[in-house]
Amino acid sequence: MSTHTPEVTWAQRxxxxxxxxxxxxxxIVATDVPTSDVKLDLKPTSLSFKGASTSKKITYAVDLDFFAEIDPEESKIHHTDRDIELVLRKKELKEEYWPRLLKDNKKMHFLKTDFDKWVDEDEQDAQVDDEDYMSKMNPMGGAGGDGGFGGIDFSKLGAAQGAGGLPDMGDLGAMAGEGESSDDDDDEDMPELEEEEAKPAAASSSKPKIEEVA
Structure with missing residues (x-):
């Protein structure tokens, strides 16, 4: 397979x-890359990605050297049929935005601003959609002591969220648990309803006796 640099988009808070x-x-926009074929190495100062597309018949590959350090342990990931989405935790707490994503100030043709997620620095406090977006993300656990992320098991992530980017099973399990609890409560209430309905029936059964007396 030929190797191509995927489109990379970014925004920040x-x-x-x-x-x-x-x-x-x-x-990282990489279409139809199975979780089993994804190779992702995330370190405090860099990211390396490689994955083969089943539909495009090409191999995507890109290496990024960040402008400043990030914390791999506190970062998150979400894999879909279309792309690999990441939320990278900046290591340094700072009010100012990074002036750019990469250490090298050279313009990269594959790197673009994600205008769907971008918010100006002085307006970011009013942004309310980030929490909902990140709720679908999976923690990047399994990083080595040096911050490397080469040990990720993407097959487990794929099983948890599915190829279409569904929520992880923890969320689905919680939802299922709520549904079961609701059904149990309804079942417990049913006998009381049956007793209430039985009273009119009992009253109607006494009517023939009144007619006999008459």
């Missing part, structure tokens, strides 16, 4: 006091 609001949105 920043905070000097709250680590969970200090991150980079990063999307």
């Amino acid at each position: 920043s905070s000097s006091t709250e680590a969970e609001k200090n991150y980079v949105f990063l999307t």
Whole structure:
């Protein structure tokens, strides 16, 4: 297979006091790359990605050297049929945005701003959609002591969220648990309803006796 550099889009948020609001949105557009074929190595200062597309019959590959350090342990990932989405936690708490994503100031043809997620620095406090977006993400557990992320088991992520990017099974399990609890409550209430309905029936059964007396 021939090798191609995938399109990479990015946006960011920043905070000097709250680590969970200090991150980079990063999307690697790589169509139809099975989880079993994904090779992703995330380190504090860099990311390396490689994956083969089953429909395009090409291999995507890209290496990124970040402008500043990120925390792989606190970063998140979401794999779909269309792309690999990541939320990279910036290591340094700082109010100012990174001036760029990469250490090298050279313009990269494959790197673009994600305008769907981009918010100006002075308007980011009004952004309310980030939490919903990140709720579908999976934690990047399994990183080595040096921050490397080469040990990720994408097959488990694929089983958890599916090729179409469904929520993980933890969320689905919680939803199922709520449904079961609701059904049990309804079942417990049913006998009381039956007793209430039985009273009119009992009253009607006494009517023939009144007619006999008459």
